[in-house]
Amino acid sequence: MSLKSFCKLIVGSGILAMAIPGLAVLPPKLSFLTEAGLISHALLLCYIENNFFNYSNVYYYGMDEDVMYPSYMVVMTTFAGLAIVRRLSVDHRIGSKAVWVLICLYSSKLSMLFMASKAVLWVSAVLLLAVSPPLLLYKDKSKSASKMKPWQGYAHAGVVALSVWFCRETIFEVLQWWNGRPPSDGLLLGSCILLTGLACIPIVALHFSHVMSAKRYLVLVVAAGLLFILMQPPIPLAWTYHSDLIRSARQSADDISIYGFMASKPTWPSWLLLAAILLTLAAVTSIIPIKYIVELRTVYAIAVGIALGIYISAEYFLQAAILHALIIVTMVCTSVFVVFTHLPSASSTKLLPWIFALIVALFPVTYLLEGQVRINKNFLGESGVEDMAEEDNKIATLLAVEGARTSLLGLYAAIFMLIALEIKFELASLMREKIVERGGLRHSQSGQSSLATVPPRLRFMKQRRASTMPTFTIKRMAAEGAWMPAVGNVATVMCFAICLILNVHLTGGSNRAIFFLAPILLLLNQDSDFFAGFGDKQRYFPVTMAISAYLVLTALYSIWEDVWHGNTGWGVDIGGPDWIFAVKNVALLILTLPSHILFNSFVWSYTKQADSRPLLTVPLNLPSVIITDIIKIKILALLGVIYSLAQYLISRQQYLSGLKYI
Template sequence: MNLNPSKWPSWLLMSAILLSLAAVISIIPIRYIVELRMIFSIAMGIALGVYISAEYFLQATVLHILIVTTTVCTSVFVVFTHLPSASSTKVLPWVFALLVALFPVMYLLEGQVRVKTILADSGVGDLGEEDSKLTALLAVEGARTSLLGLYVAIFMLIALEIKYELASLMREKFNEKGGGGIRHSQSGQSSDSGSSFPKMRFMQQRRASTVPAFTIKRMAAEGAWMPAVGNVATIMCFAICLILNVNLTGGSNRAIFLLAPILLLLNQDSDFVAGFGDKQRYFPVTIVISGYLILTSVYSIWEEIWQGNVGWGMQVGGPNWLFAVKNLALLILTFPSHILFNQFVWT
């Protein structure tokens, strides 16, 4: 095997993958030792941060520390959310807040550092002023797109981890509250099993319908930071995906049907989505699709009749005026369908 020294960042990625596999199959006993869990999460974050910095942000040297800090915070958050310690529940919300705060700082610094680096480069200095500005803008656009993609992956990972932990908690509560009673009824009523099966099935359905609300109430009483953090991560991930959709596809309408299901990761909490339950889990998807299609339609009409610096190209009886009136009327005719469908999904 040829070991190319110039490919050393790839070895960091391979090391991170091997560390993860070793932790999953318990070669590294992070499940039982808190200190080892902390060392593992920091090592994972440093390896991934250095790999990302060397592969995608090599020219932005100032941002390397911030990128490594971001990946370390992400690794610590995911590891200690999955395997919490005695004090992790108090620290993890602040770790997530640091992650969110680093995002605008890195986004703004990326543009400033990249422009200064490119303009100071001797190869670009020989070009004309317009060519230098264009090269700098293209480089900043590409680097910021990569940064947005990195944060999409981070927020998606956090939202998935929290959703998984909440689902596991609900399953445990259901087993504690419903499983024992069902097993007891099965052992105590074996003589009249024919009449007890419908009753048992009904009780299972009743317990299954009440467990999510019970779990969320209990979590809210104990300090429900996980549902709130999961909702913030989900909304941030969805919002950044919309920005990427505008930058990469020009705001394609078809993309919303692939991006809206991200909102299925929303959770009921006591602060942001208090009335949101398992029954309405598809409502955010449909309402966002309806709103996005309506807003993009209005923007398309506005873009068609706006003539740049000249102003509005509308004259009563003119083609632009007829275009605007016709399409706005057709758009308004779709409102009852949107309203009825979203009401149906909510109920």
């Protein structure tokens, strides 16, 4: 645009600025003239500053380092305009709608300071005009009910969505500036969905806070946006509309010339994971009423299991086609077990133990079957003459099988952990329900008298809702749910064992890993089959016992391994260096055992012992700390010192607490 046109715009803006004070003193019936003048002046000011600030090199012969319109001028005109709007609004010379438009126009100018774009000012103005009505146009808080009607809420949400779609090019430029490269379609769509959800928060928070369905749908929209951003699923071209800006950025040949063509793995399975997460979130927020409809609960559990099974198979076991069916069946069984354990039906308590047994049976079958087909395909039926390429192929196959089996171990460890957590949660809920029932019996007489005052219709609705809520009762637990503690214990032990195997495979048997894996045993429950004497008082005993036993066994294995590698025969020469090494470290290992035995027995019984016994075992650990050659024995000794001091302090605290009752 020429300088002559700019001069005309500046003159027009000056004329409006001089006319507005005169229009402001007119009668209130003519206040629309003041509003029109202010809005016209704000639009002209935005247009002029946008061109001066973003295209100053046009008027200064391409010298970008010389700034023609500084940033502080944008800030000054913005705050001056907001101050004028505030003053005129206080004097009731302009209406609320004009205030809303002017605040959005003046505030949108600040976006030019953060992003250099041709349309960022107008995009910001459109977004502010779409988002701000719940904040600026519905200010009457004297009424308890919302001024915004439901159809107005839907209309505002639709306007917000359209505004975000209109501003997609600016969102694309922001993401491109942040990432340093053009964003994917999934990232762009997720950003638009997330921005739409965040922009709708004022509508729900200020005007529909009493409507639970509005909050649930808002959470679902925000979660969908975050999932699209994190997973970035592929979007077909038929679903997207690329503008010229986006198309030119995608068709740039710079990336190909610099980085070349890069083969990417298929990302379509991310749609399945996204669908499973959204279905779960919809079920948790009661958008899908699986709590009251058993058939819908079954369909939901099977759908989530199939989606997760296909996703895991396609993402991590793409070359092992025979495992796909087994993995899908495993995930379906896991999904059904978890869903119906949390929301049981009339017959689920009889079927769930068999479903868990099927999951346990599928674990060794899937593990052993993985690799057998590929190994047989590569190792059987080959000729006696093998070249180097075939050897490399065999090594690659063995490595692939080992990696796939490690992934299977991780998958089943996660499955058993989920089952153990779910059962632990349900048993804790049952205990709380039992306590509530015991407390309710005491107040049953007073409750019956108060229940008589409740209207019959309300009492019927409460009874109906209580009858439709799927939950275990204490009697039902004793009759049909006695399998839950045993199943939870089996799942916990299997998860712990698989994690130990993974520790050996991935870290070579790290000493620190046991301190992170042993707390898994806190999920053990008291049952009549495996842990009859195990109760809430002994919940820490498996943790401490597992740590002590693991360190003792691995220390013995380390001694044997060092002696075996140092001696060529089966035996150890009496008096030789290997014999001295083994005897010394075994003796030091034995010295650490009294502290662990005393502490584990104390954790099991929690009975007060003599104060001197834990302290007397502390000196036994000092030689092991100083002399030993095995790091595991040193850890055992240090842990024994900590155990002895902890036992002494706990016993002392119990003794002092008992004195209060004397």
